[in-house]
Amino acid sequence: MSYAYSTSARTLSRRGIAVAVVASLAVPFCGAYAQLGGLVKKAKDRVVEQQVANQVEKRVNPVASNPGAPPKFDDVTLELTNDRIAQIIHGLSAGRAVLDGTNGSPSRATLIAQRDDAARQSADLSQKNAKAFEAYNEKRDASQRCRNDAIHASREKRQQANDQRAKELQAKAMSDPAFREKAVAMAQKMAVAQQKGDTAEVRRLMIELNGAPESDNVDSLAADKACGSLPPQPAAMVQSQKLDAQANKLSDAIRQLEQQAAETEVKESKLTERQYQMARERIEAYLSAMKYNSEPGGFSAGERQALGARRADLEKVM
């Protein structure tokens, strides 16, 4: 007994020692490894971060930094040579002709005048009839509130009636075998009609089962009954809205004409759209800088010379 106990005790004790040794070795070792690994990683991260930061620093502060230097010319950003500027002026002139209505359509100036005239007339009507418009709006809002309430009440009432009828039909189907059979047969017929896409037959069967459906505008009719119809708009208001619609239409026409002019500019310049838009934007930047007597940045010496030579022509057509 004691031996057995003793063996067991020794075994346990050996196991205990082994566990303790493993634990005592493993824990600090793992801890040290983790700490060392963390330090190595942090140091590596710092080195990488520093390298990235140095590269960025070199990029940000190059030795011979020239902020006004031209951009890198490529397929999109073309150098503005004499020939290219001539092409662009040709494109701009063609676009301007579209805006001036030389292709037979009304000019932008005409469309703007018509639009502004319509907007002015509308504003005049609104101003002269302000009190009548305000009174109408108040009446309309009150009527709308009344109608919303009436429509909601009518819908609720119908929903309750429908729920009640559904309950009654369910009860009838439970208690009346003949009705149940009829309903099943009807459902089968309906399924067949639906499969065939025969909506008229589906509707007929529905009426046979449930009776004629209510009219679609039953809630609106209930609202009319409770609140009366919407008050009629004052004539001046109708006229003002027509004028607003006309002004909107003319604004859209102006935008379409401008779009057409822009497309013509690109086409006639013989550049791609991206090349043209980039060149146009750079020319605008150049003209703006010159107008305010500041040094135009982002242009080569050749470009400055070519743009300077055609500045007056560009200002005329831009």
Next chain:
Amino acid sequence: MPLGALPGAIRIAAIAFVAIAATPLRPAPDRVPPRAALPPSSLAVWTGKAWREWWRSDDAPDRWRGPHDAVADAVRWRTAANGVEWGELRLAGTGEARRLRAVVVRIDPRVVRLRLDTAFTAGGERAAWTVDDARPDAIMAVNVGQFVRTLPWGWVVLDGHQFLAPGSGPLATAVAVDSSGTVRWIGPDSLKDANLRRGVVAAFQSYPTLLTADGEIPPPLREPGRGIDVEHRDARLGIGALPNGRLLIVLTRFDAFGETLGSIPFGPTIPEFAALMGALGARQAVALDGGISGQMLVRDADGTHTWRGLRKVPMALVVLKKS
């Protein structure tokens, strides 16, 4: 029953099942490698002590789930007025974008009033708005939308009336303000829904969409050849929505010699700019007319801060005190 009691094949299946079940679920990866690569580029932000690279075109996320700490922390916010804060951050990109500054504005539309102002020359021949025309009580003003020659592109609602009809395009986004001051972001297909247009007092449309509603970068911005020029560098301007309903407006400027050359249209690519909006915390965003059009004004206790453009524009978003 313990696994050891099961016959061979069933046991293997059971072990496999347990192993699969025990494997923690990982969120779907945000990066999908097999596709055409964006042109090589990177973006770093000045943290105040060092440059920290935070975006690379070859490791660009497809979705921004939240702000990037280094970028968001780099902005020192200043209060312009109740509901309007602004700040700046320095960025370093590739090529012409090696020195950039981004002006960032946060607007809480619930505590300010947003309106659209338009300006044209007398005959309506030219767009005529610049930041110098911003009304004197404006806390902030910025050009919005896009335009071909004079009139803004796409849908425009001024003072509750539709001024211009909606435009269409797969990457067009409309930004609409309703009578309660809530800002609605309306995608290209949803503009047909009259309910979404109801109650709108001011609205404009712009393109391209930079981030969709859940911070996702639209696929045409993730690789070349899908209708968006992912290589072109330009000064950029964009508007975004932060998760708490605030608006985020970002304007990039060329940052050599301070603001003197700020209006030069050198800047990030569209994918880089989308990343910047995402890194600043926007969940959805759309580009506005940048390039030589981009211009902004902020008024705070120190005075008026102006970032001018080189072109007059037809329309501006103006932030006013709520009356």
